[in-house]
Amino acid sequence: MRVLNGALKGVVFLETQRTGVKYKRILLKLSGEVLGNRASGECLDPDVLVSMAKRVARVVEMGVQTGIVLGGGNIFRGLKGESKGVSRTTGDYMGMLATIINGLAMQNALEQLGLETRLQTAIEMHEVAEPFIQRKALRHLEKGRVVIFAGGTGNPYFSTDSAAALRASEIGAEVLLKATKVDGVYTADPNVDPSATRYDRVSYEDALRKRLKVMDSAAFALCMDNRIPIVVFDFFDEGALERIVRGEMIGTLVSDIAHTR
DSSP states (O other): OOOOOOOGGGOOOGGGTTTSSOOSEEEEEEGGGGGGGGGTTBBOHHHHHHHHHHHHHHHHTTEEEEEEOOTTHHHHHHHHHHHTOHHHHHHHHHHHHHHHHHHHHHHHHHHHHTTTHHHEEEOOOOTEEEEEOHHHHHHHHHHTEEEESSSSTTTTOOOOHHHHHHHHHHHHHHHHHEEEESSSSEOOTTTTTOOOOSSSSHHHHHHTTTTOBOOOHHHHHHHHHOOOOEEETTTTTTHHHHHHTTTTTOOOOESEEEEEO
16 A cells, blocks of 8 residues: 655545545544554553554545544443442543543554644644644545544533534545444344344434434434534445445445335
8 A cells, every 4th residue: 555645645635536436525433442452451552553554545546525523432431430339420431531642643654654634623622732723623524644533522411422513514525434343234133143233224213212322312413413424334344434435335224215134
């Protein structure tokens, strides 16, 4: 792969660079768990970060404006803290700070490949990141910079899935891509129910009605209201991100039109 170099920094991408690309602006949602290494106990695996950074770099080279939202579950999850005596509000703020740590790690991995990035946070900490400002975020994207949105929504009781849907709406993303540990949306948990089958397409309404475990209801509602399709795909499929951006059917598409599986 040809990594990006300084000549691309600050350049507004031309339409000719987007030939064969279906989505010109995307929001990529990564769960925190996929960034860790269970075998070694590391909450941040440098090899995983490099692998994901290379995939993002290939998409950026295609001229796709890219925003990223990271979860924080590899470091701390508010709901788990609540079960162990940490108040929900405190736990959620701890989780938001965890997403900023992950954001810094991803920013470093991307910049090691020569990409220009900006880290924006919902919780202000000027020494390490910009505060989230919609106009600035849009300008960065137009200049070809990868924008990492951290700190969730800045409010407790909202998941990073909701933050991803919110940021996707605010930046006018054409699609929200959710990388998970499974290859799409299933009728049940495929790790528990061997008879579970995967949906190729499903409507927002069916996903909400059937309580499919993809994103929380607030995230679904935001995407539904703003007609932002969601593609759920396998994080471990290294070519999936590029193929989705080109318009291939990978994983499960959640949209406003119901289709049969």
